Amino acid sequence: MNDYYKILGVDSGAEKDDIKKAFRRVSRELHPDVGGSVEEFKVLNEAKRTLLDPRLRSIYDSKLRKFYASKEGRKPFDPEATAAYIRNHPFWGPYTRENEPNEDLSDKLPTGEKKT
Numbered sequence: 001m002n003d004y005y006k007i008l009g010v011d012s013g014a015e016k017d018d019i020k021k022a023f024r025r026v027s028r029e030l031h032p033d034v035g036g037s038v039e040e041f042k043v044l045n046e047a048k049r050t051l052l053d054p055r056l057r058s059i060y061d062s063k064l065r066k067f068y069a070s071k072e073g074r075k076p077f078d079p080e081a082t083a084a085y086i087r088n089h090p091f092w093g094p095y096t097r098e099n100e101p102n103e104d105l106s107d108k109l110p111t112g113e114k115k116t
Contacts, residue, residue: 001067004047004060012061016052023048 005012008022023044030036030044050056 001064002043002047003064004051007044007047008051010051014051019048019051 005014008014008019008026010018010022014022026044027041028034030040032038032041050060
């Protein structure tokens, strides 16, 4: 998978104007008329087209994240698994050693009233 950000020499948060400037700069080097290959220039044009279209850029960014995650041996980000981990974690989760899941906490309410 081509990393369009590296091809253009911009970061992933680049604005449209930065992408256009980077395209002009890199196209001067990769254009077939000045010694670049046609294939390289096609990839460069695809990079510009993808990164300037918000919908295509969003799709590309998600695919790029999955690609780098799999390359590093990690699974792609799974929000449900992360939420389950946090819910069940002893530090972040709702239960601590003082509050066991089945313990009646109604006597600890600030009003002193029993919860119904």
